[in-house]
Amino acid sequence: MVSPGVVGIFLLSALPLLCLELRRGIPDLGIKDLILLCGRIFLLLALLTLIISVTTSWLNSFKSSQVYLKEEEEKNEKKQKLVRKKQQEAQGEKGDEELVLENGSQTSFETSDSREAAKRRNLPKPLTKISPSAEQPTQKKVLDLPEEPPETAEEVVAIALRCPSGKVLRRRFFKSCSSQVLFHWMMKIGYHTSTYSLSTSFPRRPLEVQEGWSLQDIGITVDTVLNVEEKDHSN
Template structure:
């Protein structure tokens, strides 16, 4: 299309020149001269067409290169997107492993320590070990403050907390050990003793609280037993 346009422009521009030459040379111009002039014009047109064709072919040779470069650019963009996607997936997997292997165990350990601290402060450490709870007899119902023959007993625990409960003086002294086990201090490790003077409390199943000398409000210490050699 470009070559045809150039040829057309050349013909339009050559017509005035041709008419001028014909007008000037009509008196002396013969048939032979007209034929030679036409031959020159056609030769010039052929040469011009050849030049335009070669030029057009040369220009068109750049188009595949441009298309190839465009394809390469698109492929590079796709490769970059794929590489970024793989990198994001790898980072996400790494973050998941870090959460699962590091953060989650750390948080569970932290919660466990807080839970253990809470139960020790409230005197309910038996909740941390189901084995201590098994085999413990239910404590008798706590009498009211206005009931007769009632004593209030306080247990001072190794955690620093002090727990208080009312019992009838006629209750078996075994309830003291049951109570101690229920709050998380097993009899295989801990024992009871009076506060002042410090005397280990002798608890016998057949004796009542009154029989072992607890007739008034009393504070008892929960102490860890000394290891046997």
């Protein structure tokens, strides 16, 4: 729609032209010519009004589309910010849950180890008499474990002990290290050699360890998993 101000401006601009034309042609113009002149002027004004109306409508629609696009962009930005905020909150809650689960798993491992230790304390004594030295060796025989070599060191193997409680412990040793260190490690984590033994996984067989033999001598040249098993005292 054309505003009344625009129509008024065009009418005021056409009025001087009409007066000038009437002043020049009053002696020669008749009533019919005057009517035709007025009709032409009004037809021209109508045509200009139509052009202005179409142009104004197009400009208004263009402005409306720009405003609509801008509003849509703002809505999309708000939605993206809301989605990012929800994702951050979800990640934070997930991190808290993982921390709780990790603490819970650690507590369960500690509980399992405690139960396993209590079970070992309450084990019935075997019928066969075991000498005190074999039943509980002196503390001097349990040597300290050697310092763990770095990952980048050469001639190193990684050994994992799978405990009866389900817990898996890993440690690195030099291949030249004494094979007795495996039993020292097993006793250090709470599994005594009088009750537990070590065996290979594939094939499953008891691990043969002798004094003076290195890890390489007993066949441990690559990363290996060993099982901590309870000895059978029925025999």
